[in-house]
Amino acid sequence: MTIQWFPGHMAKARREVSEKIKYVDIVFELIDARLPLSSRNPMMDQIVQQKPRLILLNKGDLADADQNKKWQQYFSEQGYHTLVINAQQNKGVNKIVPEAKKALKEKLARERSKGLKPRAIRAMCIGIPNVGKSTLMNRLVGKKIAITGNKPGVTKGQQWLRSGTDLELLDTPGILWPKFEDQEIGKKLALTGAIKDQLLHLDELAMYGLQFFARFYPARLANRYNLTEEETFLPTAELLMLISKKRGYKEDYDRASEMIIQEIRSGKLGSYTLDRWEELGATINEK
Structure with a gap:
């Protein structure tokens, strides 16, 4: 079974993310806790580059709890700030802004030392389809603004959303990469619903x-x-x-x-x- 899926709107979204990354302070990388490596888009390392990153292992309730702890430790050792959350049940979402402030501690301190007024953190939320980005956006914003769905590819455009006084979010569509070099990854993504069933x-x-x-x-x-x-x-x-x-x-x-x-x-x-x-x-x- 060979699995490939890269709709045109994903190629466009990749370009837009690359163009707008300069406007954000931090990137929220949302991944599926059931497949912490396979649900990470390898193209994002090139796009995000040196921007501070907060890795959010979403759907933590569906994943093996012991594995969650080990993967969180792994990402922390890689130098990333990391949280295990469940956006659907609003678990751990309240920890995101405080953790983002920790990741940006030095940057915020430099701005204060220059006499700049405190401002909302600007963040970009990225992730592959069906990882729960829209649900997370709705939780952070506090009302249903981002379009949600239980199938991949629901969010087609980009939009800025405000979350209280501390956070401004740039939503992006889920982006898969053009070719799965490892078909095992394709099967894992397919089993968790990141790829349309019609292609399987x-x-x-x-x-x-x-x-x-x-x-x-x-x-x-x-x-x-x-x-x-x-x-x-x-x-x-x-x-x-x-x-x-x-x-x-x-x-x-x-x-x-x-x-x-x-x-x-x-x-x-x-x-x-x-x-x-x-x-x-x-x-x-x-x-």
Whole structure:
């Protein structure tokens, strides 16, 4: 399964972000806590360059709590200010402005020493599609201004939004990169909903998800689909057929695949992290 998706509005957004980065003090990089590396757009390092950055691991409730702590420590060691949040439930959002002020401590001190009046921090919010940017914007602003949706590519334009007296936000559309060099990353993004389902082979994606849960969370897989421990070790194609039969779909594997994918995305198999911290070294070496 080869996954590619780079609509025209994303190419335009990339240019606009590059042009407007000079107007902001800090960048809020929103990533999916379930895939802390795979949901980071590698092009953003070139665009953001040396701007201070606050990495926000969103959807932290859907991710493995132990993995959240390890990834937060990893990013902190890389020199980034980092928070684990849940924009949907408004958890941790109130920590963003104070953390941004910490990241900009020296810059703000220099401005005060020059006699400049205190002003709102200007921030740009970036992230790939469906990572929860619009929901976060709405939480920060305190009312529904940014357009939200549960599918990627909802936000097509850029807009400045004000959050109280301390923060001004520049919203941007979610931007994927033109080519996934590693198809494993494409599968991870697809499984969490960052890529439109119409572009996918759902049976392959469902089997990828089953394979992951059989490896890292076999007990959950067994409990959810009434499987024995031995059945969780079946080849994934056979496992998909067995689950389809148990759920009453018989040989309608497309419906069974769609059901499995949606249950993984909604957290019905429990919290999970696709990018495993313990495999970090191997992932970096491969790149």
